[in-house]
Amino acid sequence: MSEVSSPQTAGAGAPRGRIDKRHAILGAAFTVFAREGYGQACVRVIAAEAGVAKPTVYNHLGDKENLFRHAMEAAGARALTASLAVVAELRAEGATADDAAALSATLEDVGYRLLLCSCDERSWALRRLLYAEVGKFPELLDSVWGHGTHRVQEALADRFARLTLAGRLHTADPAQAAEQFFALLTGPMEARSRLGTRPVSDAEAREVARAAVRTFLRAFGPGPDETA
Amino acid sequence: MSEVSSPQTAGAGAPRGRIDKRHAILGAAFTVFAREGYGQACVRVIAAEAGVAKPTVYNHLGDKENLFRHAMEAAGARALTASLAVVAELRAEGATADDAAALSATLEDVGYRLLLCSCDERSWALRRLLYAEVGKFPELLDSVWGHGTHRVQEALADRFARLTLAGRLHTADPAQAAEQFFALLTGPMEARSRLGTRPVSDAEAREVARAAVRTFLRAFGPGPDETA
Amino acid sequence: MSEVSSPQTAGAGAPRGRIDKRHAILGAAFTVFAREGYGQACVRVIAAEAGVAKPTVYNHLGDKENLFRHAMEAAGARALTASLAVVAELRAEGATADDAAALSATLEDVGYRLLLCSCDERSWALRRLLYAEVGKFPELLDSVWGHGTHRVQEALADRFARLTLAGRLHTADPAQAAEQFFALLTGPMEARSRLGTRPVSDAEAREVARAAVRTFLRAFGPGPDETA
Amino acid sequence: MSEVSSPQTAGAGAPRGRIDKRHAILGAAFTVFAREGYGQACVRVIAAEAGVAKPTVYNHLGDKENLFRHAMEAAGARALTASLAVVAELRAEGATADDAAALSATLEDVGYRLLLCSCDERSWALRRLLYAEVGKFPELLDSVWGHGTHRVQEALADRFARLTLAGRLHTADPAQAAEQFFALLTGPMEARSRLGTRPVSDAEAREVARAAVRTFLRAFGPGPDETA
DNA sequence: GATGAATGAGGTTTCATTCAT
DNA sequence: AATGAATGAAACCTCATTCAT
Structure with missing residues (x-):
């Protein structure tokens, strides 16, 4: 889909880790939304399922609606x-x-x-x-x-x-x-x-x-x- | 003070019986659930839509899950x-x-x-x-x-x-x-x-x-x- | 326990039934208060324990505080x-x-x-x-x-x-x-x-x-x- | 050496601010419980007395019963x-x-x-x-x-x-x-x-x-x- | 006098979201 | 960039209390 070239690709830094984290969050979000529905799902559970802290979810995806959309x-x-x-x-x-x-x-x-x-x-x-x-x-x-x-x-x-x-x-x-x-x-x-x-x-x-x-x-x- | 006519014979909110109220609640509940989804719908709004007080909803239907089911x-x-x-x-x-x-x-x-x-x-x-x-x-x-x-x-x-x-x-x-x-x-x-x-x-x-x-x-x- | 004098058939003046009911309410109230404490006890349960309807409790004792006192x-x-x-x-x-x-x-x-x-x-x-x-x-x-x-x-x-x-x-x-x-x-x-x-x-x-x-x-x- | 910034360890090495807040909550809770009794006391008042927000009380102590116990x-x-x-x-x-x-x-x-x-x-x-x-x-x-x-x-x-x-x-x-x-x-x-x-x-x-x-x-x- | 039904108020609890580190 | 801690808002539900029958 979006083959956006990651701006950090050239450096020795690990943008891959960030992308992986984002994928983990999106995957966990879908799992939880699917299990509990949008309204009942709560961000804390999604973060736990993704293995990250709650603010990390917000750092990556903004808010709950955006998280759902993505x-x-x-x-x-x-x-x-x-x-x-x-x-x-x-x-x-x-x-x-x-x-x-x-x-x-x-x-x-x-x-x-x-x-x-x-x-x-x-x-x-x-x-x-x-x-x-x-x-x-x-x-x-x-x-x-x-x-x-x-x-x-x-x-x-x-x-x-x-x-x-x-x-x-x-x-x-x-x-x-x-x-x-x-x-x-x-x-x-x-x-x-x-x-x-x-x-x-x-x-x-x-x-x-x-x-x-x-x-x-x-x-x-x-x-x-x-x-x- | 004026001679106000008996509220149940005239006026808008005439209580015509318990069954009517139950139907009103169920109708309002379906309307609100349909509009907002089960998780986002809130009982206060349902009660308002039905024209009754919140506890009346609970008196009639027990709790939110039962309300939804019915x-x-x-x-x-x-x-x-x-x-x-x-x-x-x-x-x-x-x-x-x-x-x-x-x-x-x-x-x-x-x-x-x-x-x-x-x-x-x-x-x-x-x-x-x-x-x-x-x-x-x-x-x-x-x-x-x-x-x-x-x-x-x-x-x-x-x-x-x-x-x-x-x-x-x-x-x-x-x-x-x-x-x-x-x-x-x-x-x-x-x-x-x-x-x-x-x-x-x-x-x-x-x-x-x-x-x-x-x-x-x-x-x-x-x-x-x-x-x- | 209760000397049965059916309150309905006692003729014109049957204060006995009323007094019995009051005693029943007070006894039930003490039982429930003792079991759950004043704050947690609820009048509905007291009325049920006394075998009367909730408003009857209020007719007899006024309000919850009075009920407790008595x-x-x-x-x-x-x-x-x-x-x-x-x-x-x-x-x-x-x-x-x-x-x-x-x-x-x-x-x-x-x-x-x-x-x-x-x-x-x-x-x-x-x-x-x-x-x-x-x-x-x-x-x-x-x-x-x-x-x-x-x-x-x-x-x-x-x-x-x-x-x-x-x-x-x-x-x-x-x-x-x-x-x-x-x-x-x-x-x-x-x-x-x-x-x-x-x-x-x-x-x-x-x-x-x-x-x-x-x-x-x-x-x-x-x-x-x-x-x- | 300063082993201060070890965010993983909770409990013994918790930051001072958190322990103080916990003590403030427990003290306020006891004050309010003592004044109003367990049933009548309300968490909102306890939080206000402790100078924190209501959810903070729940974050620290779980629920009202636990709060009382502690x-x-x-x-x-x-x-x-x-x-x-x-x-x-x-x-x-x-x-x-x-x-x-x-x-x-x-x-x-x-x-x-x-x-x-x-x-x-x-x-x-x-x-x-x-x-x-x-x-x-x-x-x-x-x-x-x-x-x-x-x-x-x-x-x-x-x-x-x-x-x-x-x-x-x-x-x-x-x-x-x-x-x-x-x-x-x-x-x-x-x-x-x-x-x-x-x-x-x-x-x-x-x-x-x-x-x-x-x-x-x-x-x-x-x-x-x-x-x- | 006794009751089913109704209500305003308020309780506990949880949530999405933001700081400070 | 990631996290523990904190918070304003609001949800569900229950209660004491009052009408109308």
């Missing part, structure tokens, strides 16, 4: 990276899906991996915190959530457009198709994972992915009329 | 009632959908109305609070969320089973079909309403419902094999 | 009655103590019985509450404590004066003798009963009484020079 | 120190009491000084608080009261044993003699100082001490049998 953004960036990697693999692998079975298998695999990303404990925590504090921190919608899902869906939509041009998919609105593909994947997980409070078995994730892809391909895949 | 359950019951009413209408109207266009129109209508329910401001607030506090109040999963969505999806699944028997739909797993129908409806709303922080126009809701039903019927409706 | 006075009167009865018995029996052994036995018996009174659980509670709240309720010193101990010591002093006139005791200051007699009795009980928090066995009480009388008679009794 | 223990230690000093002087001086008049004078002096200790305003406050809260804080019996009085009485008993061996006193049970010596001293002060709410003149304290010693020596001193 912790959320860091967690969001991490989650986005994972999802984008999955879609990037789709780009690479999916290009070779040249028959119906292969396309289905590829989509299933992508779906399954996306589910793994979004069913990760920290992803659920991120989502819960987002839902919880969107009223108080509306800017997180963009900085944490919007850009991320948007980019992933855009990447998927791109792929679907390519597949449509290749005659492997039928959709006049790839963005909508991607939107629905996502909905079919993540929607059923809400209930099954009990809002992320219960781990979902790989088998169940695979089943949801399979069902989603089956429905998706029935709607948008090469119909029987085409295969005829 | 406010959530009341809001959940209200939301469930609305959604069930929509599905109940589907039961009545849907029975007459005897051709493809009619079925599509009926499903669209039901989907649209379900979206109206779940895009209601208070429904979004309920969902946000649920997400936010599921860690601290896991029992709300059942008492507020689980039973509700389960019952609505079950009702839908029943309907889909009947339609399948009537040859209007093809699905071997009506529960899964209902699950996906819901996902196609509500999934796209998350982004479009920005997690419920922005009202969604009727037109957009209709469009989402139409797209959901189109995809759903392509997957589960009478296929081209039937028309052939 | 409960203390009632308990003080009860304790005083018991102690005076013991001394009264001394008057009757002690008059016949005409030799050294008989006098010693009589004083021991009186001492033992006075110890029983002042080691009663409620007596200790009374003393503790008095100590505790003498700053806030200085008038209780007279209305509860002063009069009581004063009267008992006066009665003892009277007796000692008579015995001195009869040549059975030697003291120029009967009041001081009574004061010290009391001190020798009750002083050692403080530690032995751990400020009244642990019951003292009869054997120990008798031992303390015996030791007190032995010392007392060595100081004030007929000396060996006299018996010689 | 304030009581500090006051108890102070009182014990004073009394032990008096008895220690007895040890030094008493050894030279080689005739009846000197013994009497010495005991009177010790008694008088012990009375000064136990009639000190803060000693009465300590006793009142102990009586008042022994139900809620039973451990104070040992940590504040028991050890103290026990040690003083033991020291006295030791002295009495030595005097008995020297033929200056007659008692087979020095512990009991010390117990009664104390009772004769402190018992009469309860009423005379009105439970410690009224200062007692030195003259009255001397009179009580003299009377106590007179009675004590009549009972345990060198009797006429010896002089015969």
